[in-house]
Amino acid sequence: MLELLPQLNDRNLPWVDTIHPIVVHFVIAMALIAFVFDVIGRLAGKPELYEVSFWNLLFATAAIFVAIIFGQVEAGLANPYxxxxxxxxxxxxxxxxxxxxxxxxTAWRYVIRSKDPRRLPLAFLGAGSVLSVLVVVQVLLGSELVWIYGLHTVKVVEAMREGLV
Structure with missing residues (x-):
């Protein structure tokens, strides 16, 4: 049965390179830009930017589940130490x-948009700022896993396979 599974490469992955960071960068960009457009829309009195923000939130929500699926698989193959x-x-x-x-x-934003697409409550902006802070924390943790601990990098995988880590 194990012979049906693909062989792991020099990054300890069944595919060429990590996919999680590729997908998650879309989530990061869309979530943060949604908040930025909300703030600019509110401060500049340009409620048409709320529409841009809504679509960014919607696609960020869909993409985060793809990022999580690949993240969970790749985390399981990472051999953290x-x-x-x-x-x-x-x-x-x-x-x-x-x-x-x-x-x-996103659901809350859909309701707000359905009632009046030209208004955005301050409470939603507050929630968006909390989301943005969490995204930044998440970016720092992910960066630490790659740039400090070298998970899924060739040198660290080689060291693990040789029993050095």
Whole structure:
């Protein structure tokens, strides 16, 4: 049965490179730009930017689930070591929380948009700022996993396979 599974490459992955970071960068960009457009729309009195923000939120919500699926698979193949285990667990937990928060905010935004697309309550902007802070924290944790602990990098995978890590 195991022979049916693909062989892992030098990054300890069944595909060429990590897919999670590729997808998650779309989520990061769309979630943050949605908040930026909301703030600019509110401050500049340009409610048409709320429409741009809504669509960014909607696509960020769909994309985060794709990012989580690949993230969970790649995390399972990462062989975290030392403190990277705790960071990876926190990163995974916050990722799932962000999926829930994005889903709730998108649903809330849909209701707001349905009632009056030219108005945006300050409470929603507050929620958007909390979302933005969580996204930044998540980016820092993910960066630490790659740039400090080297998960899925060739050198670290080689060291693990040789029993050095």
């Amino acid at each position: 030392g403190e990277s285990r705790d960071i990876l667990n926190l990163h995974s937990t916050i990722g799932w929380a962000l999926a829930g928060i994005l889903s709730v905010l």
